[in-house]
Amino acid sequence: MRNLEQHLVQYAMYHRDKRNIKTHLIGVPLIVFAVIMMAYVPIFELSGLTVTLAxxxxxxxxxxxxxxxxxxxxxMVAILILGYAGVLLIHQGMSSGMSTNWMFYGFGGGLFIIGWIIQFIGHYFEGKKPAFVDDxxxxxxxxxFVLTEILFKFGFLKSLEDKIIGQAGACRN
Known part of the structure; x- marks a missing residue:
């Protein structure tokens, strides 16, 4: 099983164009939020708490x-929980009937599509397919990858950044 560095190096090999990385800073969070939203489906109750697929x-x-x-x-868990809280607020704000469910999940689906469009624009700049196609x-x-790129921009995890650049290569404009 690969460790964090190995995963990030593998992923970085598909993401060496700065424009592609910038699109990922927008597209990936949109996709993650959309997945949380579309997975906001009640599964069962546990001591008064509705457990959802998300x-x-x-x-x-x-x-x-x-x-x-x-x-x-x-x-990452903190970010995902914040995303879930955002989804919960949106759901509560829209909860007034069956048509609202269609709007809620439709909104999530729309965000998902927009996020992927942004991703594919980035990979057009990159000239490479997305990493998930191969793995x-x-x-x-x-x-x-997005979180670590943000941390790198703020000067954190310099050793990890150096290892990724050493193995995947430097970013290009």
Whole structure:
């Protein structure tokens, strides 16, 4: 099983164009938020708490992220929980009938499509296919890549950034 560095190096090899990385800073969060939104489907009740598919996905993804890196994993879990809270607020704001469900999930679907359009524009600049085409785990690593890119911009995780650049190469304009 690959570690965090190996996953990020593999993902980075498909993302060396700065324009592509910039599109990912927008597209990936949109897609993640849309997935949380579309997975906001009640599954069962547990002591008065409605457990949704989104909660289960966040728990599973969060556990995997925590396994790869406790620190970055906790950051990702916090971000996912914030996304879930946002979805909850949107759902509560729209909850007034059956047609609202169609609007809610339609909005999530729209965000999902927009996020992927932005992603594919980035890969047009890159001249390479998305990482998940060769390895589906790339769908889970994308959000980690975005988070670490943001952390790199603020001067954090310099050693990890250097290792990724050393193996995947420097970014180009």
């Amino acid at each position: 909660m289960l996905l966040i728990t599973l993804a969060g556990g995997y992220y925590f396994f790869l890196s406790p620190t970055i994993g906790l950051m 589906l785990i790339g769908l889970l690593i994308g959000p980690l």
